[in-house]
Amino acid sequence: MSPDNDAAQDAPIFAALIRPHRSLDRTGFIIVMALICGISFITGVVFFVVGAWPVLGFLGLDVLLVYWAFLINYRAALAYEQVTVTASELVVRQVSHRGSARQWTFNPAWARLDRVTHAEFGLERLFVVSHGKKLAIAGLLGPAEKEDFAQALAGALAQARSGVRYQ
Secondary structure, three states: OOHHHHHHHOOOOEEEEEOOOOOOOHHHHHHHHHHHHHHHHHHHHHHHHOOOOOHHHHHHHHHHHHHHHHHHHHHHOOOEEEEEEOOOOEEEEEEOOOOOEEEEEEOOOOOEEEEEEEOOOEEEEEEEEEOOEEEEEOOOOOHHHHHHHHHHHHHHHHHHHHOOOOO
């Protein structure tokens, strides 16, 4: 084979970067925290005026706990998953929110998708199965997004098996 054929064979047929969905952006976070702080402050002033001043500490603790929960949630959003299909391999790379990465490589000729579907909720889990081993993928996606991803990945695997390249 010539070097050009090797490069064409290793060109990605399918590549996806999966990140967790976060509906609240930075501006929304600031607005929510400002509302929580304002409500806690007003409530604290009312309790202070009626003589129940120890409640102020608990209201401040509530604000700190909500902030801490958001902090943990945003750190978890750093996780991602990369799925790449070429003519010769399917590569799944999962990176945790801490930055530790794990990578699996499959032959697309032997890899297939296995689905766990719930009648009411849709596609719940998606697996790559090869040689009797299962790897859960696309766990960061919702059921509808997971179904779209599964269809696209199945098409890419079929294309890799057939050896036909579409430009």
